[in-house]
Amino acid sequence: MARIFRAVIMGPPGSGKGTISERIARTFGLQHLSSGDFLRENIDARTEAGKLAKTYIKKGLLVPDHVMTRLLLPRLEEIARHSWLLDGFPRTLAQAQVLNSACDLDVVISLNVPFETLKERLRHRWIHPASGRVYNLVFNPPRVKGVDDITGEPLIQHEDDKAEALVARLRHYKDVAKPVIDLYKSKGILHTFSDTDTDHIWPHISSMLSVKITAPTPSAQSTPTH
Numbered sequence: 001m002a003r004i005f006r007a008v009i010m011g012p013p014g015s016g017k018g019t020i021s022e023r024i025a026r027t028f029g030l031q032h033l034s035s036g037d038f039l040r041e042n043i044d045a046r047t048e049a050g051k052l053a054k055t056y057i058k059k060g061l062l063v064p065d066h067v068m069t070r071l072l073l074p075r076l077e078e079i080a081r082h083s084w085l086l087d088g089f090p091r092t093l094a095q096a097q098v099l100n101s102a103c104d105l106d107v108v109i110s111l112n113v114p115f116e117t118l119k120e121r122l123r124h125r126w127i128h129p130a131s132g133r134v135y136n137l138v139f140n141p142p143r144v145k146g147v148d149d150i151t152g153e154p155l156i157q158h159e160d161d162k163a164e165a166l167v168a169r170l171r172h173y174k175d176v177a178k179p180v181i182d183l184y185k186s187k188g189i190l191h192t193f194s195d196t197d198t199d200h201i202w203p204h205i206s207s208m209l210s211v212k213i214t215a216p217t218p219s220a221q222s223t224p225t226h
């Protein structure tokens with residue numbers, strides 16, 4: 001039986017987490033769980049956690065750790081028999097610690113993209129709010145300007161994707177993510193990829209995952225063969 005593989009992808013806003021997650025899910029069959037999309041589903045379904053989360057997101061704040069973990073951990077249990085990739089969670093050290101006590105991660109991918117590139121990308125980011133599909137007017141434009149390829153519904157731009165808000169968002173990301181990155185570094189599972197282009201980063205991520213996903217489990221490796 002194929003073993004279960006668990007991965008996390010981290011990176012500042014606009015670093016390509018959504019774009020790369022989609023490629024990983026398609027190439028390696030991992031289930032992609034985006035915290036932002038999952039929150040939006042809960043908001044749309046008017047669940048208790050969704051209603052609570054909305055009050056924070058509206059103000060541009062992070063959703064409190066206990067709300068996030070209460071929401072995400074049961075979802076991870078539901079897909080426990082499947083290999084998965086988490087995008088957007090954990091975001092804080094407290095979330096990482098809770099995740100740590102729930103499961104062992106195989107790999108953490110950290111995307112390192114220069115600030116000027118992030119700014120430029122987010123300026124051109126358009127979203128289909130219902131599905132979370134992401135477009136970029138330069139990199140992957142919709143077939144018809146301003147509308148989603150699949151549903152034909154209008155695309156929107158996030159308020160906080162505007163350049164003025166981005167400096168603060170990025171600084172906040174760095175402060176909050178640093179201890180999480182340090183934790184994964186100390187566990188020896190952090191893989192950092194630095195470039196200005198997703199298409200340059202992707203082959204490196206793809207070959208790293210090809211090796212890791214087909215590798216025997218650490219316990220199997222240490223089992224004597226004779």
Ligand SMILES: Nc1ncnc2c1ncn2[C@@H]1O[C@H](COP(=O)(O)OP(=O)(O)OP(=O)(O)O)[C@@H](O)[C@H]1O
Pocket residue numbers: 011012013014015017035036037039056057060061062063064068088089090091092095
């Ligand atoms: N792990 C998390 N912890 C706390 N809040 C979260 C978490 N994940 C998502 N959120 C909340 O949901 C909102 C939307 O998340 P989402 O990841 O879609 O977009 P984002 O924060 O703009 O980042 P990015 O541009 O990197 O995708 C966030 O701004 C935040 O308020």
Ligand SMILES: Nc1nc2c(ncn2[C@@H]2O[C@H](COP(=O)(O)OP(=O)(O)O)[C@@H](O)[C@H]2O)c(=O)[nH]1
Pocket residue numbers: 011012013014015016017018019020121122124125126134135136137138139140196197198199
């Ligand atoms: N120009 C350019 N845009 C990209 C590249 N990779 C992703 N994008 C776009 O940049 C924006 C941010 O990417 P996204 O995957 O949403 O990043 P996330 O915020 O980390 O999830 C989106 O509009 C993407 O389509 C790239 O290599 N070059």
